[in-house]
Amino acid sequence: MTTLSLDGLGKRFGSFTALADVTADIPSGAFVCLLGPSGCGKTTLLRLIAGLEPPSDGRLLVGGTDQTHTPTHRRDFGMVFQSLALFPHLSVAENIAYPLTIRNVPRARRRQRTEELLELVRLPGMGARRIHQLSGGQRQRVAIARGLAIDPSVFLLDEPLSALDANLREHMQVELRELQQRLGVTTILVTHDQKEALTMADIVIVIKDGRVQQIGPPMEVYRNPANAFVAGFIGTSNLLACRLSAQGQHVTVAEREIALTPGDVVQAQPGGAAVLSIRPEDVELSPSVGDSDLPATVTFIRDLGESVQVSLDCGDHTLVATMPPRARPDAQVGAQVGLQFASGRRVVLAP
Amino acid sequence: MSSNSLHATPGWLALLPAAVLAVLFLVPFGIMVGVSFAHRAPGGFFEPGFDLTSYARVFTPFVGRVIVTSVTLSAAAATICVALAFPFVVFLTQLGRAAQTVILVFLLAVLSLSEVIIGFSISTLLSQTAGIGNLLVWLGVIDAPQAYTPSLFALLVGLCYLGFPYTVLVLYPPVARIDPELPEAARVMGASPVRIFFTVLLPMLRKPLIGALILVFVFTLGAFLLPQVLGRPVHWTLSVHITDQAIFQSNMPFAAAMAVILLLVSLAMIGVTLLLGGRERGAR
Ligand SMILES: Nc1ncnc2c1ncn2[C@@H]1O[C@H](COP(=O)(O)OP(=O)(O)O)[C@@H](O)[C@H]1O
Ligand SMILES: [Mg+2]
Numbered sequence: 001m002t003t004l005s006l007d008g009l010g011k012r013f014g015s016f017t018a019l020a021d022v023t024a025d026i027p028s029g030a031f032v033c034l035l036g037p038s039g040c041g042k043t044t045l046l047r048l049i050a051g052l053e054p055p056s057d058g059r060l061l062v063g064g065t066d067q068t069h070t071p072t073h074r075r076d077f078g079m080v081f082q083s084l085a086l087f088p089h090l091s092v093a094e095n096i097a098y099p100l101t102i103r104n105v106p107r108a109r110r111r112q113r114t115e116e117l118l119e120l121v122r123l124p125g126m127g128a129r130r131i132h133q134l135s136g137g138q139r140q141r142v143a144i145a146r147g148l149a150i151d152p153s154v155f156l157l158d159e160p161l162s163a164l165d166a167n168l169r170e171h172m173q174v175e176l177r178e179l180q181q182r183l184g185v186t187t188i189l190v191t192h193d194q195k196e197a198l199t200m201a202d203i204v205i206v207i208k209d210g211r212v213q214q215i216g217p218p219m220e221v222y223r224n225p226a227n228a229f230v231a232g233f234i235g236t237s238n239l240l241a242c243r244l245s246a247q248g249q250h251v252t253v254a255e256r257e258i259a260l261t262p263g264d265v266v267q268a269q270p271g272g273a274a275v276l277s278i279r280p281e282d283v284e285l286s287p288s289v290g291d292s293d294l295p296a297t298v299t300f301i302r303d304l305g306e307s308v309q310v311s312l313d314c315g316d317h318t319l320v321a322t323m324p325p326r327a328r329p330d331a332q333v334g335a336q337v338g339l340q341f342a343s344g345r346r347v348v349l350a351p
Numbered sequence: 352m353s354s355n356s357l358h359a360t361p362g363w364l365a366l367l368p369a370a371v372l373a374v375l376f377l378v379p380f381g382i383m384v385g386v387s388f389a390h391r392a393p394g395g396f397f398e399p400g401f402d403l404t405s406y407a408r409v410f411t412p413f414v415g416r417v418i419v420t421s422v423t424l425s426a427a428a429a430t431i432c433v434a435l436a437f438p439f440v441v442f443l444t445q446l447g448r449a450a451q452t453v454i455l456v457f458l459l460a461v462l463s464l465s466e467v468i469i470g471f472s473i474s475t476l477l478s479q480t481a482g483i484g485n486l487l488v489w490l491g492v493i494d495a496p497q498a499y500t501p502s503l504f505a506l507l508v509g510l511c512y513l514g515f516p517y518t519v520l521v522l523y524p525p526v527a528r529i530d531p532e533l534p535e536a537a538r539v540m541g542a543s544p545v546r547i548f549f550t551v552l553l554p555m556l557r558k559p560l561i562g563a564l565i566l567v568f569v570f571t572l573g574a575f576l577l578p579q580v581l582g583r584p585v586h587w588t589l590s591v592h593i594t595d596q597a598i599f600q601s602n603m604p605f606a607a608a609m610a611v612i613l614l615l616v617s618l619a620m621i622g623v624t625l626l627l628g629g630r631e632r633g634a635r
Binding site: 072073079102156 | 532537538539551
């Protein structure tokens with residue numbers, strides 16, 4: 001098994017900096033999701049790790065040895081490209097066996113391994129098919145099987161599920177995660193879908209404009225975002241402009257003071273402008289407006305079956321609150337309600 | 352998608368090019384076939400008839416040898432052109448946009464050179480008095496300048512010069528269209544650049560490569576000037592003899608009969624090439 005260290009990796013294309021100072025230590029067998037909006041440099045980072053692009057700065061350590069300048073074809077990695085990059089001139093079995101053929105593995109062993117892999121990705125008996133005879137989900141599995149054929153030390157995937165429809169995508173997320181846990185291969189998956197990251201990852205690396213914003217386990221990143229960008233990108237979050245008191249004891253939002261309690265996270269300078277981040281499930285509604293409540297008007301109610309989503313307007317801000325159906329407020333659109341934010345779940349971020 | 356666009360275009364539109372083709376190609380071809388059976392009149396002309404004399408002359412060991420020479424020369428030129436142009440095009444597509452454009456424009460410019468100019472340029476370049484022999488002497492490689500023309504080597508250089516730009520232009524679009532992630536995927540899976548060339552690019556481009564082979568083969572089969580300028584008389588191809596008979600010996604029926612045979616031989620060679628290319632695919 002293999003640890004992976006990214007040590008100050010950077011990439012410039014001409015004068016454009018696509019990635020700057022990416023540093024992360026990835027433990028052996030971890031499932032890492034690179035998460036960020038389109039164009040933030042996720043693919044570039046994956047290509048640096050695979051050696052398909054030389055880094056402008058920094059080093060890459062694989063299992064403790066410096067492989068920054070090891071040619072791609074000597075790295076023994078597996079990779080699933082965004083386009084899948086299956087060979088149209090080869091059958092499914094020949095595609096999966098390609099890395100073995102390149103390594104001159106004997107034919108019998110090759111055939112046996114291909115059968116194993118087809119079983120693994122649940123495509124038994126499909127070896128003789130041509131690539132164009134497969135559905136999107138099946139191609140996906142072939143690409144994954146091909147990437148795993150040599151028992152790679154590091155398995156890289158670039159948005160492998162983005163082309164699939166929602167149902168199949170969720171199914172494949174769970175399957176891929178189970179497969180990875182069974183094999184214990186150090187895996188890095190690129191995605192711009194935060195749900196996908198939350199479903200699969202041991203570690204999430206959030207990137208914006210070529211810079212790492214936060215690294216951590218998904219729930220920690222969700223509960224304790226490092227900044228307003230992360231809070232808004234991972235899950236939905238209500239971001240409210242506020243002021244943090246000089247002692248950092250309370251925040252002022254829309255002229256209401258909210259006392260902070262233990263468990264609330266403060267990452268802003270006391271006595272200055274800040275952003276209060278509240279998850280929709282942490283917004284509590286009451287039919288009457290108490291003294292410490294934030295007054296708001298209900299603008300829309302969406303019944304989503306498993307949950308209810310209430311849109312609210314409180315003057316300067318619009319908020320979203322979600323709750324289970326049994327906690328559905330007895331309020332109509334246009335009703336005046338009071339808002340409370342669950343104590344211990346409030347995050348005060350630098351603006 | 353392609354079947355959609357086929358249906359979107361009314362079929363009768365194809366009639367126009369078909370008619371043009373019939374008038375410009377089939378009619379002269381018919382006349383040529385007619386002439387090949389014509390009766391040669393003593394005054395250097397011919398009169399219509401059904402005379403097999405010309406074909407009798409075609410099926411002689413001499414013309415047989417000439418046909419073998421022609422086919423071998425063109426096949427060699429086609430093979431060399433494709434063998435050189437294919438790696439060149441792969442390299443070309445990896446360059447930047449600007450560099451690609453410059454090189455493609457340069458190759459297009461080469462296309463505007465006629466067979467005559469190419470023939471005499473290469474003849475001069477390989478001559479004893481003004482050729483590269485002098486350069487080699489100056490470099491100390493050889494003692495005295497020598498002529499490298501006329502020779503088989505000079506002739507092949509000429510034919511390849513003629514065919515190379517066409518080969519590049521035929522191969523460029525399909526090579527450029529290959530998803531760059533395919534060779535990259537092969538690289539991640541452990542293939543060296545040479546293995547990628549033979550296991551990914553070559554098999555994926557079999558059809559365009561066969562097309563390029565056929566194009567250069569047919570194209571150089573028609574060359575009638577280069578063999579005379581750069582080759583020895585043993586390298587004279589059927590095209591040279593056809594020109595000779597038609598223009599200098601005024602034997603139109605014999606020239607026409609040889610032209611018909613040349614066409615049949617080309618078609619046969621193309622058929623064999625396609626068959627070989629297709630069979631390999633079926634066997635996979
Ligand atoms: N070869 C390249 N040359 C110039 N710019 C590039 C190149 N590859 C990527 N970029 C730029 O780097 C940025 C990050 O790209 P990429 O890593 O593909 O983003 P992501 O995968 O996160 O969507 C983009 O702005 C893109 O235009
Ligand atoms: Mg990308």
